[in-house]
Amino acid sequence: MNEPKEAGMQKPDLTVEDVLRMLVANERAASHVLNMVPSENAMSGLAxxxxxxxxxxxxxxxxxxxxxxxxxxxxxxxxxxxxxxxxxxxxxxxxxxxxxxxxxxxxxxxxxxxxxxxxxxxxxxxxxxxxxxxxxxxxxxxxxxxxxxxxxxxxxxxxxxxxxxxxxxxxxxxxxxxxxxxxxxxxxxxxxxxxxxxxxxxxxxxxxxxxxxxxxxxxxxxxxxxxxxxxxxxxxxxxxxxxxxxxxxxxxxxxxxxxxxxxxxxxxxxxxxxxxxxxxxxxxxxxxFGGEQYARAVADNTRRFGRLLVERGIPVVAADRGCSAGHQLWLDTAAEGIAAKVASHRLFQAGIRVNFMTGLPGFVEAGVRVGLNEPTYRGITVDDLPELADIFADAVRDTGHPSALSARVARLRGRPGYGFTFEPDSPVLSDAASLYTEAVTAGHDNSDNPGLPGWPDIRSGREQVSRS
Ligand SMILES: Cc1ncc(COP(=O)(O)O)c(C=O)c1O
Structure with missing residues (x-):
């Protein structure tokens, strides 16, 4: 059996390039999924x-x-x-x-x-x-x-x-x-x-x-x-x-x-x-840029999504009270023989991130916690909810192929979201883009600031000359 190594004993074998590659890969993957964790959200690039x-x-x-x-x-x-x-x-x-x-x-x-x-x-x-x-x-x-x-x-x-x-x-x-x-x-x-x-x-x-x-x-x-x-x-x-x-x-x-x-x-x-x-x-x-509209849509989407899941036979808590007055829904999938962790894993493979957790009030076993706040911020509307509920139910029951389901999630994720609605050619956006480039490359420009010896010059792709 492998004994867990102490952190100080492990060889840190990831390079800066590895880290960047992992971040880029994660960013690409994240841009195709729907995050439905109620305690998380997104915000605009400008913010x-x-x-x-x-x-x-x-x-x-x-x-x-x-x-x-x-x-x-x-x-x-x-x-x-x-x-x-x-x-x-x-x-x-x-x-x-x-x-x-x-x-x-x-x-x-x-x-x-x-x-x-x-x-x-x-x-x-x-x-x-x-x-x-x-x-x-x-x-x-x-x-x-x-x-x-x-x-x-x-x-x-x-x-x-x-x-x-x-x-x-x-x-x-x-x-x-x-x-x-x-x-x-x-x-x-x-x-x-x-x-x-x-x-x-x-x-x-x-x-x-x-x-x-x-x-x-x-x-x-x-x-x-x-x-x-x-x-x-x-x-x-x-x-x-x-x-x-x-x-x-x-x-x-x-x-x-x-x-x-x-x-x-x-x-x-x-x-x-x-x-x-x-x-x-x-x-x-x-x-x-529509905060009140967003907040109303969150509550509306949550109630409707709860109802749609109930119609598809998913056990949503408090269905007799309208499922929720806010942004979260609790699903007792274990009552249908699907452990919350399994349901959450299947959803993850289909491109939907939810929580599984113990301690939800009234639950004996772990439950699934779902939030409509981030999908709503990302632009999901009531018209998208039946499709999202179909994907969700298929994923939980394992009745659809994960790659087909995740392709459908990616299509939903492509909706234009709330947040800044500047015209794409607005000069303020090109200023922001320049600021972004400058911020990301600061410290890597040989002429202004040599950064650390041996670091790549991101703008030119050249290796920096060691000064030591
Ligand atoms: C009532 C309440 N207080 C505090 C927290 C902790 O917030 P944070 O994760 O931002 O530290 C939470 C998180 O769910 C919460 O619901």
Whole structure:
């Protein structure tokens, strides 16, 4: 039997060329498949562009633009892209007076909120129980911070028992109710929950972690948690929101904002300046190029796709309730004798990526988790859904040939997507193309910057002369 080798003992035998070839091959393959993982999405090439530029390497902390505080100079030419683009756009779309763009991901935002609003060690926070879709990490992070944790639960995976919540709140008086619905087909009724909290424990803050719902909130499919009375909300910007892997925090309360600002200064250092600019670009696209339409289409496509799968005999959870009010569907293929892992593998071979996972509320075995957010962003419309459902059902049951199915998926993937709709001959696009070329080749041009000795000059294809 081969013993697994320690990483330090392995010979790293991949070359730079190998890595590039693998990336190119993956990019080509990815451009023909449909990614239906609910916690992922795509974004435009233009929104990705900042991450290829010099800004990617820079720290930026001087949000006031104070001339005495340019300790790190690299952000000095672009800082207003964060303060005058990303921040105000997020505040506008999220209807909040105060926002933070510091969190690096949903979990980083979670840690920031628990540390800022969860109270001192020994305080109690309340979260949603994992059986009702609460995130597995919330309790673990809170306990690691010395906080006590209680869970809100309900009679079934899709709703909370608010009478029980009122009793628990009155008894425990938590500093914070952290609404962390993650595995969710139907959103928690935030207005009723907030009313319950205000009555039973008026000092308790309510934060809604809308990581999975964020694009649907900004697009108006779900009510903004702040309009529903929550003190703050936030979450990942790369699930239903088609943006970079990052997260945000929003509130209308200056006091709440101040507590978060104080904590973020020591909990998060670099907040990835270029990614923050990318987020600004993605928000701009969302506002000006059909974000609301996209969000409505996600919810519509999800419900319809659920129905189409049911019609094809695929066991979709909560079919009696319309399958989903958001972007995800759960399939209990194991109930039909097809293990979730097998179903997901067959779908993968047909060019469709989905999750198989344990822990979905109400499941005994692993289930299949499917999202319509990225396909919708890629331009899949209701007219495409019957074809997608046929392919999907054939793949799950192994009744079609994978290569024929994946060719049909590739045709669907060829639809024009949402996002920037500049005319292809717009001058701004050729400027962006030049910037891209410059960014990719920076450091490889012999005349300006020799890069590392022996590296190929990508533009000329020549080997660089060693300077050593
Ligand atoms: C409610 C909630 N919080 C946090 C996270 C973690 O987000 P990320 O993967 O961006 O760290 C998730 C991910 O699903 C989530 O649903």
């Amino acid at each position: 990705k562009l900042p991450m290829l530029t010099d800004a990617y390497h820079r720290y930026f902390f001087n949000e006031q633009g104070n001339p005495d505080r340019w300790n790190f100079r690299g952000g000095q030419n672009l800082w207003e892209l964060e303060t005058s683009l990303t921040v105000p756009l997020l505040a506008q779309l999220g209807k909040a007076g105060h926002v933070s763009v510091r969190p690096l991901s949903g979990l980083s935002a979670m840690a920031l909120v628990l540390a800022s609003l969860g109270g001192s060690p020994g305080s109690t926070v309340m979260t949603i129980s994992p059986e009702n879709g609460g995130h597995y990490a919330t309790g673990l992070i809170a306990e690691r911070m010395g906080l006590g944790v209680d869970c809100l639960s309900g009679p079934d995976p899709h709703c909370l028992d608010l009478e029980h919540a009122a009793q628990l709140l009155a008894e425990k008086r938590p500093s914070l109710v952290y609404v962390d619905q993650s595995h969710c087909l139907f959103p928690v009724d935030i207005p009723s929950l907030v009313r319950t909290v205000r009555t039973a424990s008026p000092e308790t803050l309510v934060h809604v972690d809308a990581s999975h719902w964020f694009g649907l909130v900004l697009g108006g499919v779900y009510a903004n948690p702040l309009d529903c009375g929550a003190d703050s909300f936030g979450g990942s910007t790369h699930k239903t929101f088609p943006g970079p892997q990052k997260a945000v925090f929003l509130t209308r309360s200056p006091k709440v904002a101040e507590r978060v600002e104080q904590t973020q200064d020591y909990l998060i250092s670099s907040h990835h300046f270029a990614t923050t600019i990318s987020l600004g670009m993605a928000l701009l696209e969302f506002r000006d």
